[in-house]
Amino acid sequence: MTSTRRPATGRRAAVLRREAVLATVPVAVAALLAAAGPATAGTIGQSGVGDPYFPSAGNGGYHVRHYGLTLRYDTTSRHLDGTAVLSARATQRLARFDLDLNGLKVTRLTVDGAAARFSRDGQELVVTPRHALRKGQNFRVTVTYNGTPKPVTDPDGSHDGWIPTDDGAFVAGEPQGAMTWFPANNHPRDKSSYDFTLTVPKGRTAIANGVFLGERTAHGRTTFRWRQSEPMAAYLATATVGKFKVERYTTRDGIQVYNAVDPREASAAAPVLKKLPSVLEWESRLFGPYPFRAAGSVVDRAPDVGFALETQTRPLYDSAPDLSTLVHESAHQWFGDSVSLTSWKDIWLNEGFATYAEWLYSEQHGGDSAQKSFDTLYAKPAGHELWAYPPGNPGSGANIFGTPVYARGAMALHELRKAVGDRVFVRILRTWATEHRGVHGTTAQFVRLAERESGKNLDGLFHTWLYTKGKPDKA
Structure with a gap:
């Protein structure tokens, strides 16, 4: 996924089990999005980019350059409060456009600071700005939302997205799950930079992608900040929450490593995670320089998940991985994440x-x-x-x-x-x-x-x- 989805969910055969701020995105990406799928009529951004397997995924008419996600999650009630700020560019004239968002309640939406009309149509959040957007115009969408996020069921019967655990949430979005916790242009064709501000109860850790910027505790809650500067597809974003033992270090190549391990998986995971720097060095010799500034692993205890995922810079494992799985998910940083x-x-x-x-x-x-x-x-x-x-x-x-x-x-x-x-x-x-x-x-x-x-x-x-x-x- 890609990921190492295990036989428990039918996603990998047993033979495979031994094997887990604003960035500038090239103009070619926006051109690709503008050309995606059938031609759109007039000034309405297409709903879906025309993917043959997931026709509703993604949206036409714009490219998101950056997501600023501010989330507050209560691990007891499983309630999420979120604000998403999307910095985007119109690839056509737009009087209306869609975002992908599944199941959460939107309480306010603005485009460039002005209140915009919005409606819901399945997984589509349909946005009508006060004034039509010009082709090539940069604009900002701010969405305030809340609710109890739930995973989506994929065509193969498994779940992805925001998956609750006994101490938080395992957040793995391939192929559809990003829309379960933030409004997105939810197709790999649209890659963006990200900033995350994640607030959780004191004693929990919230892990996202990219470089760790710091944490602060006040009034019984801890806020974690992360920045993913290199372009990332929405399905590779995470905001995993739980009780974790954290290890931080910098490799001799200057890569910032952040490992978070559920204490119940620590003894089994330790000998494998110890090999992460050498695995990345080996893959760098074979595939070229490591494509990101940060690396690491999140090892959770999520027995109902049944897969690992190559979340960008920090793969997710639902239990302690074996070495082959670590090699697999690390290789995805080149093949699947960067490319x-x-x-x-x-x-x-x-x-x-x-x-x-x-x-x-x-x-x-x-x-x-x-x-x-x-x-x-x-x-x-x-x-x-x-x-x-x-x-x-x-x-x-x-x-x-x-x-x-x-x-x-x-x-x-x-x-x-x-x-x-x-x-x-x-x-x-x-x-x-x-x-x-x-x-x-x-x-x-x-x-x-x-x-x-x-x-x-x-x-x-x-x-x-x-x-x-x-x-x-x-x-």
């Missing part, structure tokens, strides 16, 4: 890459070779779930976290490695992470890059391993 999806259909670009990172780590640290991992999977019979659908076209949102996306996606990369050789293969991975750093990518772009770097026609290889139904024949 983001243009469409959920291309989810293999996240999960196949992170899974193959596990194989490479094992190969280079005394475990099974990538070839052995490939052969073990290929031995699965034709009726096995591994071959149920092609990873480059999973078919629906219900399949995006299934075994083919992870395992067969990794197998496609291994076939590419064999076809081009190790030196060129590593160059392809590094170039992909470098050329698309902070923005987006598609499968077609990756195929063109691989052909450019290798000088080979690879259409047949990718067609076989990404788009062919059933078990492919070996080359």
Whole structure:
């Protein structure tokens, strides 16, 4: 997700379980948003960006440059009070536009300080500003809201978003859950910087993305401040709350690490989290420089969740992770977080890459070779779930976290490695992470890059391993 969603929710096969202020976003992102989905009519921002698997996700007509989120959460009543300030730019003339927000009550909404009309239509918060916005105009939307946030149910039956725990909340938003706790342009195509101000009862810790700016306790409550300066998709944001033991340090590469661990998971998590700096160093040598200023982990005890998620800079684990899961979620910081999806259909670009990172780590640290991992999977019979659908076209949102996306996606990369050789293969991975750093990518772009770097026609290889139904024949 991407994440390491475990078999308890059907999101990963057992074979995969051993494997967890204002930033400037390139103009190309705004252009992409303006072109997304069918053409909009007149001055109404499109509801949804036209994603084939999540057609209601995201919104057209504007790009959010920055979110300022101020939240107050009561862990006893599970009540959330929020104010979201969205700094945005219109990509077309707008008399009306939508935000994604699910289930919370909006009490006030302004556009550039003037009260605006708003209404609710399912997950859409429909906003009509007092005056139409010009194309190219920068504007600010302030939304005040409250309620008891609840997770959404995904097409595969699992939950994501604001998930209550016995001491707070596990906040993991892939693919739809960001809208359960703040109004958003909720699609990976729209990436923004973030500031978080999170107030919780004294004794609880509130963890978000990016650099930790400090905390202050007064009147029985503690306020935590965080800043994520590098562009981030809304689904990768978190505001996880609980009782945590906190560890902070800076790596020799200057990365600020913040680990928060539920005390009940501390002894099991410690030996794995100790390896985080070395894992990031290894991945940096392979994929290029680490793309963010901060790193870390949040290890919660959330037995009803059943997955881990690569929340940007600070992956979330529902229990103490094993080393393969740590490698997987850390690799997502390059593949999925820094380089983001243009469409959920291309989810293999996240999960196949992170899974193959596990194989490479094992190969280079005394475990099974990538070839052995490939052969073990290929031995699965034709009726096995591994071959149920092609990873480059999973078919629906219900399949995006299934075994083919992870395992067969990794197998496609291994076939590419064999076809081009190790030196060129590593160059392809590094170039992909470098050329698309902070923005987006598609499968077609990756195929063109691989052909450019290798000088080979690879259409047949990718067609076989990404788009062919059933078990492919070996080359």
